[in-house]
Amino acid sequence: MEPKHLFQAIFPSALLFSCRPEAFIVYPAFETDPVASPDDAADDTAIFIHPGDASKNAIIGTDKQKGLIVYDAQGKAVHRYPFGRISNVDLRQEVDWNGRRVTIVGGSNRPDQATGILCLVDEGGAAAEV
Numbered sequence: 583m584e585p586k587h588l589f590q591a592i593f594p595s596a597l598l599f600s601c602r603p604e605a606f607i608v609y610p611a612f613e614t615d616p617v618a619s620p621d622d623a624a625d626d627t628a629i630f631i632h633p634g635d636a637s638k639n640a641i642i643g644t645d646k647q648k649g650l651i652v653y654d655a656q657g658k659a660v661h662r663y664p665f666g667r668i669s670n671v672d673l674r675q676e677v678d679w680n681g682r683r684v685t686i687v688g689g690s691n692r693p694d695q696a697t698g699i700l701c702l703v704d705e706g707g708a709a710a711e712v
Contacts, residue, residue, distance in 0.1 A: 614657040619647035628673040630685060642687055644668050650689065650700065666691045668698055 617624045625644045632638035640660075641653040649668050652661040671689040679686070687700040 612657045614641060614643060614651075614653045615659040617643070617645040617648070617651060618662075619645050623647045625669055626671045626689070628671045628687065630673060630675065633675075642671055642673060644671050644689060646692075650687070650698075663700060665698060667693055 614624075623646045625646050627644075628642045630640040630642065632640075637655055639655040641655075641657065643651050643653060645651055645662075646667055646669055649662065649664040649666060650671060651659050651663070654660050668689040668691055671687060673685055673687045675685045676683050677686045689698050689700075690696075691698045
């Protein structure tokens with residue numbers, strides 16, 4: 583075997599063996615309030631980051647049996663939107679909507695095979711279905 587081919591065979595292996603995963607432990611600072619539904623109903627989350635005031639950050643979580651829940655920055659439920667079996671929530675901030683900049687929250691509604699769209703209309707997490 584030529585030295586060039588030997589190097590090409592050994593070098594990638596050496597890189598792989600040198601990549602040992604180091605354990606990195608993450609401890610929770612808090613937990614959100616539990617969802618009202620039983621079993622494994624709490625699922626996906628999306629994080630709203632307020633552009634100027636971290637105390638107005640919010641967590642939007644799914645209750646797979648009832649809808650969406652908006653939690654404040656300390657994990658306390660501040661709004662509940664019981665409009666179906668929502669899953670896979672996501673959000674987009676700073677969306678132009680009828681001349682305003684809003685945050686759009688969406689999630690899949692499994693029984694309806696549809697997407698539910700919610701528009702966060704204020705910084706406290708209050709929303710309107712669109």
